[in-house]
Amino acid sequence: MNDLAKNIVLWIVIAVVVATVVSNFSTRAGADAPLKYSAFLEEVRTGSVDEVTFKGDQLKGTRKNGEKFIVNNPETDYTDLIGALEKANITFSKEPAERQSLLTQLLISSFPILLLIAVWVYFMRQMQGGAGGRGAMSFGKSRARLLGEDQVQVTFADVAGVDEAKEEVVEIVEFLKDPAKFQRLGGKIPRGVLMVGSPGTGKTLLARAIAGEAKVPFFTISGSDFVEMFVGVGASRVRDMFEQAKKHAPCIIFIDEIDAVGRHRGAGLGGGHDEREQTLNQLLVEMDGFEGTEGVIVIAATNRPDVLDPALLRPGRFDRQVVVPLPDVRGREQILKVHMRKLPLAEDVRPQVIARGTPGFSGADLANLVNEAALFAARANRRTVSMDEFERAKDKIMMGAERRSMVMDDQEKKLTAYHEAGHAIVGLSVPEHDPVYKVTIIPRGRALGVTMFLPEQDRYSISKRRLESKIATLFGGRLAEEMIFGPESVTTGASNDIERATEIARNMVTRWGLSDRLGPLTYSEESGEVFLGRSVTQHKHVSDVTAHAIDEEVRSLIDSNYKHAKSILEKHLDKLHKMAEALIKFETIDENQIKDIMQGRDPQPPAGWDDNAPPMGKSRDRGETPESPIGKPASQH
Numbered sequence: 001m002n003d004l005a006k007n008i009v010l011w012i013v014i015a016v017v018v019a020t021v022v023s024n025f026s027t028r029a030g031a032d033a034p035l036k037y038s039a040f041l042e043e044v045r046t047g048s049v050d051e052v053t054f055k056g057d058q059l060k061g062t063r064k065n066g067e068k069f070i071v072n073n074p075e076t077d078y079t080d081l082i083g084a085l086e087k088a089n090i091t092f093s094k095e096p097a098e099r100q101s102l103l104t105q106l107l108i109s110s111f112p113i114l115l116l117i118a119v120w121v122y123f124m125r126q127m128q129g130g131a132g133g134r135g136a137m138s139f140g141k142s143r144a145r146l147l148g149e150d151q152v153q154v155t156f157a158d159v160a161g162v163d164e165a166k167e168e169v170v171e172i173v174e175f176l177k178d179p180a181k182f183q184r185l186g187g188k189i190p191r192g193v194l195m196v197g198s199p200g201t202g203k204t205l206l207a208r209a210i211a212g213e214a215k216v217p218f219f220t221i222s223g224s225d226f227v228e229m230f231v232g233v234g235a236s237r238v239r240d241m242f243e244q245a246k247k248h249a250p251c252i253i254f255i256d257e258i259d260a261v262g263r264h265r266g267a268g269l270g271g272g273h274d275e276r277e278q279t280l281n282q283l284l285v286e287m288d289g290f291e292g293t294e295g296v297i298v299i300a301a302t303n304r305p306d307v308l309d310p311a312l313l314r315p316g317r318f319d320r321q322v323v324v325p326l327p328d329v330r331g332r333e334q335i336l337k338v339h340m341r342k343l344p345l346a347e348d349v350r351p352q353v354i355a356r357g358t359p360g361f362s363g364a365d366l367a368n369l370v371n372e373a374a375l376f377a378a379r380a381n382r383r384t385v386s387m388d389e390f391e392r393a394k395d396k397i398m399m400g401a402e403r404r405s406m407v408m409d410d411q412e413k414k415l416t417a418y419h420e421a422g423h424a425i426v427g428l429s430v431p432e433h434d435p436v437y438k439v440t441i442i443p444r445g446r447a448l449g450v451t452m453f454l455p456e457q458d459r460y461s462i463s464k465r466r467l468e469s470k471i472a473t474l475f476g477g478r479l480a481e482e483m484i485f486g487p488e489s490v491t492t493g494a495s496n497d498i499e500r501a502t503e504i505a506r507n508m509v510t511r512w513g514l515s516d517r518l519g520p521l522t523y524s525e526e527s528g529e530v531f532l533g534r535s536v537t538q539h540k541h542v543s544d545v546t547a548h549a550i551d552e553e554v555r556s557l558i559d560s561n562y563k564h565a566k567s568i569l570e571k572h573l574d575k576l577h578k579m580a581e582a583l584i585k586f587e588t589i590d591e592n593q594i595k596d597i598m599q600g601r602d603p604q605p606p607a608g609w610d611d612n613a614p615p616m617g618k619s620r621d622r623g624e625t626p627e628s629p630i631g632k633p634a635s636q637h
């Protein structure tokens, strides 16, 4: 052994000692006995569990006899579990994940040492010429997680609302079930499938369902796992993954976020032989190398097919694309039903109504909505989940969580009430605007108040008239403040409204060809070139004269709609006062109350309203500046 090798051995010994000390320490700190997930479910069923707390991906629980235990929750989606807990009448709650345990702090502080060891080991491997070089730390091993055929319990029945995508992959299931038979019958052997769709549309779910239907093992790895700081590691991980997969054939390899490795070669820094490029090349080599008869199918997922290297899409590689779109109304209803199956539901629950009120939601958003509703029901000690909880969950996801603890003084409350009432009244009076569904001055997310509009159907294009109505509505808030409190009192609360109105106007002129003066031309061009993860926008040059005309045209669109909004508010001043008063009193008003106000009546108080109840929250917490929320639909201010 030379000196270097001795050194490495010494360091490894030190590392082992440190690791032992640390792990001893950590087990002593967390004395709760670990429990297997399946054993835990059994205990839930037999009724020996008393209480459960969700904490990150762990569950902490107490048995009826007072014993404590922890369970690592393997599921990201725990509606199933919540349903079981509710049925067994077990109380549960949710805690935020721990910031940073002592263990991680220790690991972080010892990171430089570990890094040094890693570098040395790496150089050793290089010196040995790679032969038999799978050293103690096995860098080159793939990180793919293998789920055996029994573990993949997902079937096509769990994937809803994407029927076309399902139809396209049925053939793959047939192939995996019996590759030899499939070939005999003359089917074209599939090899690579690229699933394309926005985040949360169920690409992973669909891939798992293919494995579940065909009852074959499922290897899963994320593209970003291949990208390592050491040159050559990613490539050897790819090699290793394919080796493993061939041993388990027929099977599926699922590569999530393939764009992390599959980016257009040469798009990186300098374009040289960087790590990512080697990994990608290895992937291409492996995909060419295996015969389809072996029964390995590679499924990759991405939401950026445009940045992928064209070599990946050539015949024999990922030559099939399956688009997994955002669900439409029917699809959303079906997805909701899939997730609701697992819960005890009240009789008033109507998935169709929820589906109609959630345009733009992905499958993951809907799963989350059902989860949140279950948690609301649990917190209120309800035995079933009712429509009310689903509505609250929807509002929470769309507008951010209510922040009742944040106290506005009376003046601020009044300003916010007039601001929101201004949006609502203009929105209700302009043509082709979505109906107003709810107005609230309870702070939500980062906004002080929210006016919610409900698109009645999914829209794929918007008319000029509608866009102008949007601009007018956006100005409604600030205008109302100005009219009631005078120009000096206007707050910064409207800055985001103004930004958005300006953006709409500018896009109308420069991108959507909706200006008579400038005609149907595109005046700026966004190119999709991506550099280091950021998209670089290149502007096509426009002459000074044109630029000036664009500015004028944008300004005139803004001016005319601003004036329009102002005339509406002047005409409906009595309704503005009435709505603001209602908001100050009730804090949230709904469709029916809005209708009352617009017809000149006093709004009915909501069900269960008590005029003598104490006012809202008391503590002070004002960390953020008032701004509009960052929620889903484009129509809230």
Ligand SMILES: Nc1ncnc2c1ncn2[C@@H]1O[C@H](COP(=O)(O)OP(=O)(O)OP(=O)(O)O)[C@@H](O)[C@H]1O
Residues within 6 Å of the ligand: 077, 158, 159, 160, 161, 162, 197, 198, 199, 200, 201, 202, 203, 204, 205, 206, 256, 301, 303, 335, 338, 362, 363, 364, 365, 367
């Ligand atoms: N079509 C669907 N039917 C039922 N549930 C769905 C559907 N789409 C998504 N979900 C729910 O959302 C969760 C997350 O979806 P999944 O991870 O499959 O999305 P993804 O498209 O792979 O997202 P990402 O691109 O972020 O990886 C699923 O576990 C499931 O609970």
Ligand SMILES: [Zn+2]
Residues within 6 Å of the ligand: 419, 423, 477, 478, 493, 494, 497, 628, 637
């Ligand atoms: Zn506003």
